[in-house]
Each structure stands twice: as C-alpha cells, then as structure tokens.
Amino acid sequence: MTVKTRFAPSPTGYLHIGGVRTALYSWLHARQYNGKFILRIEDTDRERSTQESVEAIIEGMNWIGLGYDEGPIFQTDRFDRYAEVISQLIEQGDAYHCVCSREELDAMREAQRANKEKPRYNGKCRDAKHNGADVESVIRFRNPVEGDVVIDDLIKGQIIINNRELDDLIIARSDGTPTYNLTVVVDDLDMGVTHVIRGDDHINNTPRQINMMKALGTIMRADLPKFAHAPMILGDDGKRLSKRHGAVSVMQYRDEGFFPQALLNYLLRLGWSHEDQEIFSREEMIELFKLENVNGAPSTFNTKKLLWVNEQYIKTLPAAEIAEHLQWHLDDQRLDVSNGPALNDVIEAHRDRAKTLRELAASIRYYYEDFSEYDEKATKKHFKTATPNILQNLSDKFSKLSDWNAENIQAEIYASCDELELGMGKVGPALRVAVTGSGTSPSLDITLALVGQQRSLQRLEKSVAFAKQKYA
RNA sequence: GUCCCCAUCGUCUAGCGGUUAGGACACCGCCCUUUCACGGCGGUAACCGGGGUUCAAGUCCCCGUGGGGACGCCA
Numbered sequence: 001m002t003v004k005t006r007f008a009p010s011p012t013g014y015l016h017i018g019g020v021r022t023a024l025y026s027w028l029h030a031r032q033y034n035g036k037f038i039l040r041i042e043d044t045d046r047e048r049s050t051q052e053s054v055e056a057i058i059e060g061m062n063w064i065g066l067g068y069d070e071g072p073i074f075q076t077d078r079f080d081r082y083a084e085v086i087s088q089l090i091e092q093g094d095a096y097h098c099v100c101s102r103e104e105l106d107a108m109r110e111a112q113r114a115n116k117e118k119p120r121y122n123g124k125c126r127d128a129k130h131n132g133a134d135v136e137s138v139i140r141f142r143n144p145v146e147g148d149v150v151i152d153d154l155i156k157g158q159i160i161i162n163n164r165e166l167d168d169l170i171i172a173r174s175d176g177t178p179t180y181n182l183t184v185v186v187d188d189l190d191m192g193v194t195h196v197i198r199g200d201d202h203i204n205n206t207p208r209q210i211n212m213m214k215a216l217g218t219i220m221r222a223d224l225p226k227f228a229h230a231p232m233i234l235g236d237d238g239k240r241l242s243k244r245h246g247a248v249s250v251m252q253y254r255d256e257g258f259f260p261q262a263l264l265n266y267l268l269r270l271g272w273s274h275e276d277q278e279i280f281s282r283e284e285m286i287e288l289f290k291l292e293n294v295n296g297a298p299s300t301f302n303t304k305k306l307l308w309v310n311e312q313y314i315k316t317l318p319a320a321e322i323a324e325h326l327q328w329h330l331d332d333q334r335l336d337v338s339n340g341p342a343l344n345d346v347i348e349a350h351r352d353r354a355k356t357l358r359e360l361a362a363s364i365r366y367y368y369e370d371f372s373e374y375d376e377k378a379t380k381k382h383f384k385t386a387t388p389n390i391l392q393n394l395s396d397k398f399s400k401l402s403d404w405n406a407e408n409i410q411a412e413i414y415a416s417c418d419e420l421e422l423g424m425g426k427v428g429p430a431l432r433v434a435v436t437g438s439g440t441s442p443s444l445d446i447t448l449a450l451v452g453q454q455r456s457l458q459r460l461e462k463s464v465a466f467a468k469q470k471y472a
Numbered sequence: 473g474u475c476c477c478c479a480u481c482g483u484c485u486a487g488c489g490g491u492u493a494g495g496a497c498a499c500c501g502c503c504c505u506u507u508c509a510c511g512g513c514g515g516u517a518a519c520c521g522g523g524g525u526u527c528a529a530g531u532c533c534c535c536g537u538g539g540g541g542a543c544g545c546c547a
Contacts, residue, residue: 010547118474165475173545180547204542273485276495297478305497352510428506440508
C-alpha cells in the first residue's frame with residue numbers, strides 16, 4: 001500500500017509555524033516512502049473560514065516549499081458525501097438525533113464542572129428515537145459505552161483511553177452541516193490516508209475518530225490509518241506558541257529575512273535529531289527523518305538558534321541562490337541593484353556578515369546608491385584633523401590606478417600608510433567612512449573594488465571637502 | 473476539576489542498565505584582525521523529588537511534583 005499523508009489546516013488565519021512543522025513531518029514521511037502528500041482545507045466552519053486564509057495557507061506552502069501531490073481539497077465541496085455517510089450511520093444505529101438545546105447543554109456542563117466531573121453529554125437523547133423532523137436537532141455519534149480504545153501512536157507509543165471518558169459527539173449541526181470529527185474520518189478513509197500526522201492537541205479526538213472509523217468499517221475501508229501526534233511548540237514562557245510570542249505566521253519569517261529551507265531545518269531539529277548533525281539538505285531530511293525519533297515532549301521555540309541556522313545557509317548557499325531569495329528584500333527595501341557591481345560578488349563579500357536576508361539587503365546599499373550623510377558615530381570616531389590629508393593622499397594614488405582590483409587597491413593603501421608614516425589603524429577607518437559612509441564594511445580592498453574606481457574617487461573628493469570643513 | 477501527554481545544561485538534543493553524562497544555540501574568556509563579522513581555542517552549565525527492581529538506574533516500575541493539551545452545534 002502506498003503511503004499517503006495529509007496536511008489539513010482550517011482556513012481561519014495565517015499559516016502557523018506549528019502547522020508548518022506537522023506539515024513538514026507529513027511531507028517528509030510521504031517523500032521518504034515515495035508516497036503521496038495531500039493538502040486538505042478543513043473549512044466546514046463557514047463562520048470562521050475565509051478565502052484570505054485559504055490563500056495565505058497556499059502562499060505559505062509555496063514559499064516554504066512543501067509541494068503537495070493532491071489538493072487543495074475543500075471539505076465544503078464534499079458535503080453530499082458527508083450527508084451520505086451520516087445517513088448511513090443513522091440507519092445502522094450508530095448515530096441519532098438529539099434535541100437538547102444549547103442552554104440545556106450549557107447547564108449540564110456547568111453542573112458537571114461544579115461536581116468536579118469532566119463536562120460531557122449525558123446521553124439524554126441517545127435512546128429517545130427522535131427522527132429530526134419535528135424540532136430542531138443535531139446528530140450525534142453513538143460512542144461505545146464500554147471497553148478501551150487503543151492507539152499505537154508512532155510518536156507517543158501506546159495510548160489507552162476508556163470509552164467511559166468519551167461522550168456522544170455532534171457530527172452534524174442543526175443546520176445540517178457536518179462537523180470536524182466526522183469529516184476528518186470520512187476524508188481520511190475515502191482518500192486512502194495511511195498516516196495521520198498532526199499536533200498532539202488532537203490526541204483526545206483520536207479515540208472518537210477511531211470509534212467512528214470502526215463503525216464505518218462495514219461500508220468503507222476497514223483498515224485504520226496509523227497515527228502520529230507531534231508535540232506542541234512552546235513560547236519562551238512555556239506556553240503554547242502564539243501571536244504574543246512574536247512571529248507565528250510563516251510569511252513573517254520570509255519578511256524577517258529567513259530562508260525557507262533554514263526555517264524548515266530549524267523546525268525539523270526542534271524535537272528531532274540525527275546524531276550530532278545540525279544542518280540537513282532537503283535530500284538528507286527525506287532520507288534520515290523518522291517519525292519514531294520525534295521527541296514526545298513539547299519544545300520551546302528559540303529564535304537565536306533559528307538565526308544561527310539561517311546564518312549557516314547564508315554562508316554556504318550558492319550566491320545565485322541567495323540572490324533569488326534576496327530579491328524580495330531588495331524590492332521591499334527599494335534597492336535597485338542594476339547600477340553597480342554584480343550582486344553575486346557583493347553577496348560573496350557580505351555573506352559572513354549577515355544573519356538574515358533583510359540585514360544583507362540593508363547592508364549593501366552603498367554599492368548602488370550614493371549616500372547623502374555619513375554615519376555620525378563613525379565620523380566622530382574616525383575623522384580627525386589629519387583626515388583630509390590622508391584621504392587626499394589615497395585619492396591621488398587611486399586615481400592613477402589603471403587596473404582597479406582588490407590587490408592593487410590594497411597595495412596603494414599600504415603605500416599611503418608608508419608615505420604618511422601612519423598605521424593601518426589611522427588610515428583604514430577613515431577611508432571606510434569616506435567611501436561607504438559607515439563604520440563597517442568588508443575589508444577595504446574588496447569593498448573599494450566593488451564600489452568601483454569612479455564612485456570611490458568621487459566619494460573621496462566629497463569626503464575631503466567634508467572633513468576639511470568640519471575638522472580643519 | 474476530570475482525562476490524556478510530557479520531564480537530561482537557560483534552550484534544542486544524544487543517551488536506549490555499567491559513560492569523566494556527548495553535541496549544538498546562547499553566554500563568558502583568549503587568539504586572529506583596518507571596522508563589523510567569520511573563524512580558531514578554551515570555559516561556565518543538566519539527569520525534578522521520593523520510593524522500588526537490580527551487583528549496578530539518567531536509562532525499567534510506582535507515587536508525587538511540575539509543565540503542556542483536551543473537555544464547543546471550533547478545527
């Protein structure tokens with residue numbers, strides 16, 4: 001049987017980072033076994049589902065690079081099928097109409113809580129034989145009363161829940177629409193899902209779903225999928241990761257300058273490991289990932305580690321690939337790189353100095369645009385009374401250079417130091433500020449080579465004037 | 473409250489009865505250095521508590537404690 005997994009988010013917001021992790025696990029498991037990965041949109045709650053959310057999920061999946069083989073499948077397109085299954089359940093006695101009002105149910109729960117019991121439906125209509133014609137009614141699944149449900153969870157191990165803990169859940173609302181626990185069961189069965197991989201906040205739903213699957217076994221496939229419940233991701237306060245912890249939407253990570261594969265790499269290592277390896281290529285992930293090795297304990301999201309992982313990708317990815325991802329940030333920061341040095345060369349010079357693509361984009365502006373102001377701190381620290389003289393000396397030498405490359409530039413800088421009888425520490429920093437406007441840049445020879453001879457000379461000329469006026 | 477899950481450095485983890493408890497991030501030193509980084513070397517730092525089982529327990533069992541989750545006509 002071919003392995004089939006699915007990612008089944010509900011479109012009620014952005015694509016969440018926790019969702020991405022379970023999607024990744026599902027995707028990896030499918031890819032590892034040459035199986036199929038489905039994207040299914042669980043939009044049965046029409047009140048809260050939105051088209052924007054659907055688009056956000058798809059955009060997120062595209063950016064992060066988890067390709068699906070089927071879908072997106074919308075549950076709202078399958079209402080006829082769910083109705084059919086619900087009728088069948090009623091017919092075979094595994095579901096029934098319930099006429100209890102919301103008020104009645106609320107009161108019931110409140111009383112149970114007051115009584116220190118777990119709130120659940122008391123089964124009042126279970127044997128009342130309502131036919132749903134007279135009054136408004138919902139449909140409930142008739143859960144077995146006795147016995148245990150055993151889940152052999154691929155991550156958590158064996159979990160046993162007694163049917164006493166479960167109540168008769170609603171599978172169709174009073175308006176006739178099906179609810180999550182019914183649709184997920186029908187879909188996983190119909191679509192041939194072999195491995196249900198999801199967050200462990202669903203563990204409590206699993207025994208109910210297994211009971212329904214068993215009830216449906218007569219008319220649908222009788223084999224059950226395997227289950228794997230991945231633990232939640234926690235914020236640094238130990239609470240479940242949410243908006244108040246910062247970025248939880250996957251697209252926010254793009255905006256902040258992360259590579260999709262770095263985010264994936266980080267998420268993979270959060271709760272899973274393979275020996276001492278930290279960085280995994282896509283191929284290695286597929287080859288090495290094992291559901292069985294996923295840690296059962298929840299883990300805390302750590303942005304600093306994510307930054308480090310991202311840094312590793314900036315340091316090692318081919319410049320051309322970095323350029324592709326950098327483009328979004330260049331557009332975002334309104335930087336046109338057509339008029340200046342080759343972007344790939346600039347990336348090579350800066351890749352050891354940025355942790356994110358956003359930082360990288362922000363740090364290379366001076367190659368492409370003239371700056372109107374010098375960094376105040378830098379001029380204060382490095383521009384002295386001798387500065388005009390130094391810069392003029394450098395400028396004279398640079399202007400005579402016929403071959404503008406790093407090696408020659410370096411030689412001229414040293415020659416200047418000798419001639420002026422100054423150390424590099426006096427000459428270098430001033431030159432850097434003059435040409436880049438800032439106190440930091442790659443080594444000067446490379447920086448100047450990239451900025452270009454003409455631009456460098458213009459900037460030197462400008463800075464001589466500036467330094468004279470200000471420090472003479 | 474009830475049920476379910478979980479428990480090794482601050483964080484992510486290795487460990488699957490016998491280890492000087494390993495690695496990574498972060499942090500702190502030192503080195504490299506024209507800036508900022510990168511890099512190199514070194515360091516601080518953990519088995520939640522209590523009972524068992526065993527010659528031997530971080531590892532197995534039980535009970536606490538702590539954290540997380542679920543308890544909707546949400547998914």
